[in-house]
Amino acid sequence: PKKIVIQHDTKDELQKMAVTFNRMIGRLEENLEKQRQFISDASHELKTPLTVIKSYADHLLRRGIRNEAEALEAIETIHSEATRIQKMTERFLNLADTESGNHLDAKPIDLVILCQNIIKQLKSAYKREINLYFANPSITVSADELKLKQAIIIIIDNAIKYSTNHIDVYLNENEHNTIIKVKDYGIGIPEYEIKNIFERFYRVDKARSRETGGTGLGLAIAKNIMKQHHGEIKISSTEGVGTEAELFLPKS
Ligand code: ADP
Secondary structure, eight states: OOOOOOOHHHHHHHHHHHHHHHHHHHHHHHHHHHHHHHHHHHHHHHHHHHHHHHHHHHHHHHHOSSSHHHHHHHHHHHHHHHHHHHHHHHHHHHHHHHHTTOOOOEEEEEHHHHHHHHHHHHHHHHTOOEEEEESSSOOEEEEEHHHHHHHHHHHHHHHHHTOSSOEEEEEEEOSSEEEEEEEEOSSOOOGGGTTTTTSTTOOSSHHHHHHTTOOSOHHHHHHHHHHHTTOEEEEEEETTTEEEEEEEEEOO
16 A cells, blocks of 8 residues: 655645644634624523513503503513513614624715705604704715615713713815714713723613613624724723714725
8 A cells, every 4th residue: 555655845735724724713712702602692681571561461461450650561561571572682683793794785875965854853853953964965874775874863862861961973084094083971981991992782771771772783783894894993981071982984
């Protein structure tokens, strides 16, 4: 039988392949771990509202409607917790969609018109003063309209949730980017928390965020959307002074 001689350079090649292979396995394991973590976190998030719903429903079943005011309170709670679950599952699906690397349906959009429409919608829903400033009367970007709209709504929504004053939205352009900046004058974010807020389910203050109906997924989704557009999201903040969230869309 012929003897197989592994030459030195072949050995080197094999070693290189082994290193690449190991790295790939490492990355797969990391992704799997992230998925596992997501399922665990998501289940945990759903558990609280479900427990509340179940206990109120149990109570109604056991006692019947003896006291109308009490029953109404139970039904209202069931309704608001169910709405919370609905919102959360929508966000889970959104997150999965923006993480899957699905292709973008990009086309030219007039950013001024898009933002005017978003602001009109949010103003009437939340009864808050939201001002829009734009450097040019028409700013065209190439983007997936639904996704970009979602990212813009997420950052304005946060400004609404975490402040009580007016909100300013600025549309600017420089040589490389179109920039959407949302400025609020609210509670702000401590410096050491900024790096965490883009993590899925991360909230600076869990209790407060629950009160405001937050899921801790908004910024993770906005970050994915900007990544899909080869852009970026940046947040800077001063506690007690306010927060600035910026979306950068690269010019093609
Ligand atoms: P949530 O649904 O909880 O708002 P996000 O992912 O959108 O989740 O934001 C993560 C956390 O970052 C929030 O829970 C909040 O603590 C903090 N945060 C985001 N935007 C602001 C803001 N404009 N002002 C203060 N805190 C903010």
